[in-house]
Amino acid sequence: MDEHGNHQLLKLLMTYKGRIFSSILGIVTGILVLCLGWIKALSFLFCVLVGYYVGRKFDSGSELRLPKLTRFLQRRRFR
Secondary structure (H helix, E strand, O other): HHHHHHHHHHHHHHHOOOHOOOOOOHHHHHHHHHHHHHHHHHHHHHHHHHHHHHHHHHHOOOOOOHHHHHHHHHHHHHH
C-alpha cells in the first residue's frame, strides 16, 4: 500500500472511529456471551471498562477519586 492509500485508510478510520469501535465491541461481546454465558461475559466487560477508565485517568495525569467507595470501605472496616 502506498502513502496515499495509508492516508485514506487513516482518514476513514478517524471519520468512523465510533462505529468501528462499537462494531468491534459488539463482536467481542457476542463471542464472550456465546463462550461464557451472560453473567461471566458482563462481568468480564465490566472489568475491562473499569481498567480502561483507570488507565485513562493515569494517562491524563489526573487524580483518581472514588470518595463514596473510600468512605464505604472505611466504615465497613471499623465495625
